Amino acid sequence: MASERQRTVPGLLQALHRAQQHFGSPLSPAALEALHKEWGLPVGEIAATASFYHFFQAPAACHHLYFIDHVTDHHAGIAALVARFARQCGLSPGMTSADGTYAVGWTSCAGLSDQAPAALVDGRPLPHLTETKIDQIAQWVRAGIPPENWPQEWFAVANDVYVRGPLLEWADSATSTAVLSHPRAATPESILAEVEAAGLRGRGGAGFPTATKWRYCRNAPGERRYLIANADEGEPGTFKDRYLLTRHPDRLFDGMTLAALAIGAHEAILYLRAEYGYLKPKLEQILAERRAAGLLESERWPVKITLSLGAGAYVCGEESALIESLEGKPGRPRVRPPFPVTHGYLGKPTVVNNVETLVAVAAIIANGASWWRSQGSAQTSGPKLFCISGDVARPGIYEFPSGTPLGTVIAAAQPVGAPLAVQVSGPSGTLLPVTDATSARLLAFEDLPCNGTIMLFNETRDPVAIVAHFARFFAHESCGFCTPCRVGTQLIARTFRKIEEGLATRFDLERLAPALEAMRLASNCGFGLSAGNPVRDLVAHFRASLEERLQPHDFVPAFSLDAELAATRALTQRDDPHAHLAQFEQPEA
Ligand code: SF4
16 A cells, blocks of 8 residues: 555645745755755655645646636536636636746636635635636736735635524534533533434534544544544535634534543644635634633643645545545555544544534534434434535525435525436435435435535536536546546546547446446445446436437447548548548448
8 A cells, every 4th residue: 555655744744835835836856855854755755745636736837726627617607717718818727827927727626616606816715707807817817917916805705604503503602611611521421422412423424423433532542542623625516614614613623622522632633625725824813812712722621723734635535545644645545444543643543523523513512412313313313504506596505404305405595497406415425306206305314315515407407417527526536546446437537528529339338337336346435435426326317318428339439540640641641542441330221
């Protein structure tokens, strides 16, 4: 396994960020040499770690403008805006201005699906792009005007909440002292017992019982333990952690403090995705205020919380990959067992909890397990946050009890156009047609599990194009460690490219089936296990849309000899009619 060859160097990722700020990007030999001197690591090893992360690959330029390559941004017209931008300033994604002032590129969903179409400029979100804004931006880019001189209100990220419930109402009015001083927070066992009684399950998608995870960690041998808050919210379409980090950071830090106390950890780390790096100064200020107020690193609340910034790798949302990343390595998921609860960060027992889970912990301690259980379904207790985007009039945050019917959640967001399909739990979740039957499905682990992400698509959208987009995303983000996922995601992406080009046949579709099965059965982590889900659901629910794209032959080669030779034939002015191969036999009439 590659990570075993790589040394554990906590802090290396943050040093790479600092080096990038100081020396510019991509990391130059001078930057690597400086890091080598500082960390005593071989230059090749530092470069290998850096090369794993998207944002350490940024081209040399003073400023970086990344357009968001996410399905809702495409539905909102990002491709036309990018083309308009390119016409006006001569820069398309992948290009850098002649004077090196601006580099332009694409990046995956940045937690801004409710504000599509959007971009990132030097890591800062630029939501709600319009033609007027694009024209102005093109002028500034052409003139080399830095983003600091653009209207700063353009960078404001709205966090619209359309349905509030007991969780958000509590979060709005709670205080840290009240939460942490509550009698239920008196001892590690009282915290753990309350969370156990509440039946809290992880809100990140897998739904593992939180108290069980904590107990495994707490009972594992060893003196040191760690608590990690997973704010690497990379599942396309998801932005509820962005909302919580922006509006309720103190509730998150309350939850982190309580969780750390419950498992016996004195150190906790908030792993923040790079796309949320703009929130880091504010979060650090809040941590400083909490330290000053005695809520951290004090005799009563001894937990120390630090922040660590990711660098653009979707797979780091997987808990063991996240731990690898914190240890200064490429963020590849580990082979398990052993599990992080016994052998996690620095080899010590570690709990990784999602941001919403930790906010829920604080809510449970403040309000009690029975309050939590009074909402939700039999197997999925408590209120749940949903982030809804796509073809809806009100994209944003919604709170409903777990177990609410899918149709209720969709209706609240006010669909635009006739709903055709809904993607539940992001691309690795479930794609469903919108029907009376699916609308009645309950958003709970006993029926339709949901991490809170819902993307709605109306009848003007093409399910095949949506799945093709997801396929490209998975192929790009696979860490490449294990063969079923590495090969399978590429095969799916290539097959869908063929389908979109009108070159695919039934044979191509059939060839995917064993690959999907291999991914489902033999992938090393949840990424590979679920990356085939969109294809599975497309075939199950939208087969007609798929089949109408297929050629009525058994096999069509993706390679056209005639097309490849056309330029040469034109240049040499030699075109022997007998040297043409039929691309494929036409079926008999
Ligand atoms: Fe990497 Fe995919 Fe294997 Fe997970 S399943 S370890 S992402 S190659």
